[in-house]
Amino acid sequence: MTFARRALPYVVACFAFAAVFFAARPARAFPWMIREGYTGCNTCHADPSGAGILTAYGRGMEEVVLRMPYTKNKDADPGKTGNFAFGVDLPEQLLLQTDVRNLVMAIIPPSGNAQVQDILMQLDQSAQLKIGRFRLNGSIGYSPPNITDASSGFTFTGGGLGATLTDAPGQYGAIVARQYWVGADIGKDEEFLLRAGRINVPFGLRVIEHPFLVRAVTRTDIDKGQQHGVSLAYSSEKLRGEAMAILGNYAIQGPPGHWDDPHERGGSFFFEWTPTTNVAVGGSGLVTYAAAARQDYDPSLDGTAPIVRQAWAVHARVSPVKPLVLLAEADVLNNSQNLVDALGGNYAVNHFGLAGLLQADVQLYQGIHVLAAGELYDGHIADHTALGSTYDSTTAVLWLGMWWFFAPHCDVRLDAVHSFGSAPGLPPLAEGTSLLLQFHGYL
């Protein structure tokens, strides 16, 4: 058994755990808003598939249905409180949003001392200018340099490092740009949006918890999973979806002479059908090819060989009663590589995986949410050589959190996350608990 294979379950478990540690939640994306009858995303977000800069209506709804009310009169109009900078009347063609998101995290291993980290996950300025049917949309942010206190082990880092325009933060930090695109609204009711640029990959549930395994292993999170490409989104009363031609993530590059190798080309899509205002079901697919696999995602891959990556998913959002929303997603994965053995023969290696998510969001009172989630990843490698074997691993992550939208433009969230895994002949993997306290504010 190769080191890579032995390391795979550790890698997956560590990935899940570390992803939590380095959780950078770049933008709001609340699929549980279906409890309010909002089955689609584009009335509240500039991105028709959700997340990112809010529309004027989205800002208003945050005040009306999301944050905790402090008045007995629930019919009170929030006025301009939700506006940019708490009251600025922007031209209707212009959207602006300044986000600050900070995470303080305590990593509690099964034995030993806890480690404390502070991550400035997001310091972004987002904007959209819409003239007629044409849009210019983007975000730019700053990721500070790392600071470590050797005596205590405390570290301070920035987020969004997979979306840097510059090199990884050095002495002066890095500039981050998660999204930037130009687009045109098409159709009588502008039900289509055609856009090109760096775009969130349409796939599965668009959740803010980008470390969720279903987002991480499919590389479709909204933190750093964006790709450059062209997409067409559609939104109607009962059906919405988006299809994207993926041309590669040019925020990364390969080594000299192979700069283009890690760039993926292919496509992805999702669709969602909402038969009623409290039920939505959908499906997704993703197929990409790259000349070289990215070992930063999965060290068990051969970084010098081409890779075909596939992911297929089904998902559901259901709000049986208004206080409760259930989110579920099941993914099937296959990362396939053709390798050359020592004798010059070709053989295929397939990394199969199954990932699942079930999350419950309970709104105890407007503005106060309790969230519980369970995640599972099960994977194995099929190596079609004479000495080939399969290797199985399982990773599970449990989340329990509370989220308080306590004031206009502000929310605070506390999560406890426990992660563990197993593999034949190996001890439990990366087992441990982390506590995450996150603050988010925006103008």
Add this chain to the structure above:
Amino acid sequence: MFVNARFAESVKMSEDRRVNRSSLAFAALVAASTVAISADAALTRTGTPQVAFHASGPAGMRIDGTTHDLNLSESGSNIVMAVPLANLTTGISLRDHHMRDKYLQIGSYPNAVLTVDRGALHLPAGDGSASGTAQGTMTIHGRTKNVSVRYAVIRGGGALRVSGSTNLDIRDFGIDVPTYLGITVKPDITVEAQFTATE
């Protein structure tokens, strides 16, 4: 407020599926009138009615409003269905406030009223179902317009299960097209009702 084609189809479905939550009140009124034609008997509403409207906004936005208030009466040869609007809700309190006070102005116009002549309706003579389209008048926001109501009636167990629907343009009733923070609701809406009545 109207009966849509879905209602007519539902008549042929199982009993459970027939009683669709969003089809009661208007259809009930219509059905009631049909019964009156055949039996010339007074109708009494039973159970809990449901009246719903469905509106939409740009790019897939949906707004559903419901109330369980519906009064059934007869005036001469007409069946009159009056829906008090005070308890019409859409799930968001502020939106309800805007809808009731700013647009429907229920302080001045508390009811939506559908009136259908008995003779325009057809009911099954015995246990069974019937459906059709009837002309009537709808009064909302103080204005009365002629409307076409699709209805279906199921007779069984001594009761009539009625559903109906119609399509409206709120501008015909002098209601401003709702706009809030850049989102404008489409003026065309569908109204559905379901109720049960006895003769």
